[in-house]
Amino acid sequence: MPYAHPEVLVETDWVKENIGKPGIRLVEVDVDLQAYDAGHIPGAVGFNWQKDLQDQLTRDIISRAAFEKLLGGAGISPSDTVVLYGDNNNWFAAYGFWLFKIYGHENVKLMNGGRQKWLNEQDKTFTKDKPYHSPVLYTAKPPNEGLRARLSEVIGASGERNPNLVDVRSNDEYTGKIIAPPGMSETAQRAGHIPGAVSVPWSTAVDKDGRFKSAEELAEIYLKKGGIDSKKPVIAYCRIGERSSHTWFVLKYLLGIENAKNYDGSWTEYGNLVAVPIEK
Amino acid sequence: MVMNHDTRVYDNIVEMLPDEANPSPMVRINRLGATSGFPLYAKLEWMNPFGSVKDRAALGMLRDLQHRGALRNGRGLVEPTSGNTGISLAALGAALGYPVRAVVPERVPEEKKAILRILGAELDVVADALCPMPGQTGGGTINLAKTHAKAQPDRYVMPNQYENPENVLAHFRTTGPEIWRQTEGKITHLFVSLGTCGTVSGTSRFLKGRNPAVKVIAVQPSEGHDIPGLRNTSELDVSTLFDRTLIDDIVEIPYELACVRVLDLCRREGLLAGPSSGLVLEGALRAQTDGARGLGVMIFPDGLFKYVGYIAKHVKGITEEALF
Numbered sequence A: 001m002p003y004a005h006p007e008v009l010v011e012t013d014w015v016k017e018n019i020g021k022p023g024i025r026l027v028e029v030d031v032d033l034q035a036y037d038a039g040h041i042p043g044a045v046g047f048n049w050q051k052d053l054q055d056q057l058t059r060d061i062i063s064r065a066a067f068e069k070l071l072g073g074a075g076i077s078p079s080d081t082v083v084l085y086g087d088n089n090n091w092f093a094a095y096g097f098w099l100f101k102i103y104g105h106e107n108v109k110l111m112n113g114g115r116q117k118w119l120n121e122q123d124k125t126f127t128k129d130k131p132y133h134s135p136v137l138y139t140a141k142p143p144n145e146g147l148r149a150r151l152s153e154v155i156g157a158s159g160e161r162n163p164n165l166v167d168v169r170s171n172d173e174y175t176g177k178i179i180a181p182p183g184m185s186e187t188a189q190r191a192g193h194i195p196g197a198v199s200v201p202w203s204t205a206v207d208k209d210g211r212f213k214s215a216e217e218l219a220e221i222y223l224k225k226g227g228i229d230s231k232k233p234v235i236a237y238c239r240i241g242e243r244s245s246h247t248w249f250v251l252k253y254l255l256g257i258e259n260a261k262n263y264d265g266s267w268t269e270y271g272n273l274v275a276v277p278i279e280k
Numbered sequence B: 001m002v003m004n005h006d007t008r009v010y011d012n013i014v015e016m017l018p019d020e021a022n023p024s025p026m027v028r029i030n031r032l033g034a035t036s037g038f039p040l041y042a043k044l045e046w047m048n049p050f051g052s053v054k055d056r057a058a059l060g061m062l063r064d065l066q067h068r069g070a071l072r073n074g075r076g077l078v079e080p081t082s083g084n085t086g087i088s089l090a091a092l093g094a095a096l097g098y099p100v101r102a103v104v105p106e107r108v109p110e111e112k113k114a115i116l117r118i119l120g121a122e123l124d125v126v127a128d129a130l131c132p133m134p135g136q137t138g139g140g141t142i143n144l145a146k147t148h149a150k151a152q153p154d155r156y157v158m159p160n161q162y163e164n165p166e167n168v169l170a171h172f173r174t175t176g177p178e179i180w181r182q183t184e185g186k187i188t189h190l191f192v193s194l195g196t197c198g199t200v201s202g203t204s205r206f207l208k209g210r211n212p213a214v215k216v217i218a219v220q221p222s223e224g225h226d227i228p229g230l231r232n233t234s235e236l237d238v239s240t241l242f243d244r245t246l247i248d249d250i251v252e253i254p255y256e257l258a259c260v261r262v263l264d265l266c267r268r269e270g271l272l273a274g275p276s277s278g279l280v281l282e283g284a285l286r287a288q289t290d291g292a293r294g295l296g297v298m299i300f301p302d303g304l305f306k307y308v309g310y311i312a313k314h315v316k317g318i319t320e321e322a323l324f
Helices: A012-018 A036-040 A049-053 A064-073 A087-102 A114-119 A151-160 A217-223 A244-254 A266-270 B054-067 B084-096 B110-118 B141-150 B163-184 B199-212 B235-240 B257-269 B275-289 B305-314
Strands: A024-030 A045-048 A083-085 A108-111 A164-167 A235-238 A258-260 B024-026 B042-043 B076-078 B100-105 B122-126 B189-193 B215-220 B248-254 B296-298
Touching: A012 A114, A012 A235, A012 B189, A012 B305, A024 A036, A024 A087, A036 A164, A036 B122, A045 A049, A045 B248, A049 A087, A083 A087, A083 A114, A083 B257, A087 A108, A087 A244, A114 B141, A151 A164, A151 A235, A217 A244, A235 A244, A235 A266, A244 A258, B024 B122, B042 B054, B042 B163, B042 B275, B054 B163, B076 B084, B076 B141, B084 B100, B084 B110, B084 B257, B100 B110, B110 B122, B110 B305, B122 B141, B122 B163, B141 B275, B163 B199, B163 B215, B189 B199, B189 B275, B199 B215, B257 B305, B275 B305
Parallel strands: A024 A045, A024 A083, A083 A108, A164 A235, A235 A258, B042 B296, B076 B100, B100 B122, B189 B215, B189 B296, B215 B248
Antiparallel strands: B024 B042
């Protein structure tokens, strides 16, 4: 059983073969640029997930104009094939993938296994040199809101049990034992989950080397054990919307659930709502 | 004058590093749970020249790199560390002429970061992972150190204490033989904490080789702990040196007890121990309560001074409280 859309994934070996070819661009997306600055795949530009991909004043994804400026400034054209990779098992790269799709970038892919897999392969190199790419005029498409779940939709889904809601956080966050992962500041008032959500932690989707599990294994995890009905729409959420991008990618592109959305407001929005019940 | 352990005269600080001829001291516990049936001895690793058990692994790994010619042409070291290995490497580097870059997690005590800077190490502080994957604690520092070594191979080589067999060998060659000699072969129980697992694996392999009946008890903090340098077995994926077959029992101790036992050690034994030592003591006292007989040795990894801020955070009344 192949992935529903195998074309959105490339392996590290493919990236090594295709570095520097015309029309192929590499972008590293990380939680911050510390790792990128220390070393990255030759030719890759670095995007900071928080500063470059989110509007800090509106607590929103960056605007269409900002997206055009970001990509144009990095010399990326709408016709380029963009390969995204990053730290933390590609969470932030998956968020980047989601954003690229929202603004209609046609050819965007994830490097399977992310930064860590490349780092651990002897035949792959890193550089500290930052590439220069001449800026271009990038024109984005109007945002595809169909990929993004908003609060009202999530509240409706919770009551109706439709769409399916998938909580991708750790079990302790889902059951309300903790509000945020150990060491993280608690950015919600309450601990627990959205009523009706099933728990499938994001990490169940990957093997030890960070690559996605096979389509058969993913179907077993999400559809059979997780009880997600692939014929219904589905919404993934986590704490701040990056782990859920990873699961959204799995549901939509690897398992082929056409109507899959990422709820980027996630628990930091839902967990703070007044007079809206949660479950533990 | 020539190097002499009896007169304590040395040509170079490196000669002071511990081995069977120059063991770190062992001191008996007297007022905290002293029994004739199960005396407990603390092996004071903070008496090593750079202040911790990590002096042993650091020297072993560095010597190995020297022998393999990996440190020629001005190349230095880059290493992920919760502090002690970095301090040992930086001090050895200072004595032997190698630059050192240390990559530490943000939660490492400020004292350790300051000591590394004082020693001239270049320091990277890595923000604690946003949503860490179970079993991958420490992944950020290891990956950043690997990145430096990969991006600048002419400048850095990474010893990698989490995977380097020299870390285990150092304890097989020094800690194990020292304990065997110091106890005249009478040791029955070894109590040790888990971090990279070099100490437990190397020491256990030596002692069990001499006497398979020696029981090795690993003491680990409960999950969610914040004790620098220690790992719960749920966080041990990062280390390839963990060998469960060399450990008889793993005892989990509520991590809050580490500070309680530090106070006990300081106030009732005059032992200026750090929090990991406090945890190891608690594990040994529990074995004593459970009826263990023989002779117990506890490895106390490091001393108090680097943890003043840590202790003050957990124990009321240590620093002057602000008045509101």
